[in-house]
Amino acid sequence: MKLFRKLYLQVALGMLLLAAGLLAFSVWEVKRQGLSEARRYGTVHAEENARLLREKYAEEKIGVLEENIRDIVILNGFREQFGSMGVLWKDREEVRNLTPYDLDLERLEKLRREERISEVEVFTTGPFRVGGRRLLLFYRADAGFGAEGYRFAVVQDVTDIYRRAGKLVFYGTGAAAVLLVLVGFLLYRRIYRMLEPLEELKSGAAEIAAGEYGSRVEVRGRDEIGDVTESFNRMAGEVERHVEALRTVNEKQKQLLGSLAHEMKTPLTAMIGNADLLLTVRLREEQREQSLTYILNEARRLARLSEKMLELTGLYENGGEGAVMKEVEIDRLFGRLEASAAFRLRERNLSLEVDLERKEPEERLSHVMDEDLMESLLLNLVDNACKASTEGGRILVSADRRGIYVEDFGRGIPEGEIGRVTEAFYMVDKARGRSAGGSGLGLALCSQIAGIHGARLLIESREGEGTKVSMLWGE
Secondary structure: OHHHHHHHHHHHHHHHHHHHHHHHHHHHHHHHHHHHHHHHHHHHHHHHHHHHHHHHHHHHOOOOOOHHHHHHHHHHHHHHHHHHHEEEEEOOEEEEEOOOOOOOHHHHHHHHHHHOOOOOOOEEOOOEEEOOEEEEEEEEOOOOOOOOOEEEEEEEEOHHHHHHHHHHHHHHHHHHHHHHHHHHHHHHHHHHHHHHHHHHHHHHHHHHHOOOOOOOOOOOOOOHHHHHHHHHHHHHHHHHHHHHHHHHHHHHHHHHHHHHHHHHHHHHHHHHHHHHHHHHOOOOHHHHHHHHHHHHHHHHHHHHHHHHHHHHHHHHHHOOOOOOOEEEEHHHHHHHHHHHHHHHHHHOOOEEEEEEOOOOOOOOOEEEEOHHHHHHHHHHHHHHHHHHOOOOOEEEEEEOOOEEEEEEOOOOOOHHHHHHOOOOOOOOOHHHHHHOOOOOOHHHHHHHHHHHOOEEEEEEEEOOOEEEEEEEEOO
16 A cells, blocks of 8 residues: 555654653753753852852951961962862962863953953853763853952853753653654554554456456545545445446347347348349249339338337437427327328228316326427327227227227237237237238337336227226336
């Protein structure tokens, strides 16, 4: 998991930087506090010792004539008060140095003036290294012993502060390393578990890409990754639904094409045979007319077959998405039907009766539909009724608020065949159906159109009595 490695390395680097920053701050703070305390203590101690020495000098009551013993009193008092870490100057000449270090008075004076420290204040230098030791130096230009010309400095060793800081670095680094290992291990497991659903999403996407459209990913939480997982599952469901719809359409089209090829084979063979006969054999006029008539009839049947195939295939492909639904008055629809079916009815010497069931004479019956598709449905039903009716018969078309009905009083359909008549290219009597110009696509087309309108076809028939086809809404 590349994302896991990136995220883990970034978190680990952040923890490392945080630990290093905290350790550096702790070491700096230890040094700062230690040196601050050492400066404060050294300054107070130097001033206190200078005060004590001044009081002692005052108690001795040394007069002007006794200045020769003044230096002895001050030197002895300085040694008692400042011990082995003090340096004393008189008139810029070093008179006492109990430390192991040589101090540069001129440099101390220069630093004091740069810092603008008065002669009666204790000036503290920064820590400096001498022979592996860290030192602070406290310097006062006017010693304040009660005698003029004296100045002193006190050296304080602060090496222990730096040693403590070094130990803190050592032990802090070790503790931080152990803590980083433990926390890093816990973070590794936690981040891996948090990102595991992403790996499952990746696997699920790969399965869907491989054609396993039913694959889903388990939702493991209500966080952002859980929301993404839910969206992924919804997307996978939509993909599966669309793929299934396409597969269904594809299968139907394959069946249609196979059936079409089978249906076209026989008439085309006969048409080729008749055409070849007309070209190669001298026939009587009556035989020529019979052959030409056969070719014409079969060509018309194939033309109708291709038209219905195109219409049915289009419905399979778009699922009725191109249908324009609007409120259509049944009177108007039946008027268009009568005009379109007039030639077919005259050809078979049949009459078309129209009946609208209204609660009131002036009531206008209407339904929401695609007018062109509904006209195609009725024309196919009337065409089937014409084929099933005997010459001089009648066809009844009616409607009410539940649906539209087409009824004939012809030969009917055997009871065992009713369930299959809506299959593409299925015909009860193939020989008679072809002779009447049938293709077996009419009721399949009607069933598809009814589905687009949210309705269903109900076929009721008895042999020798006729057939009634009902398109019922909302059932």
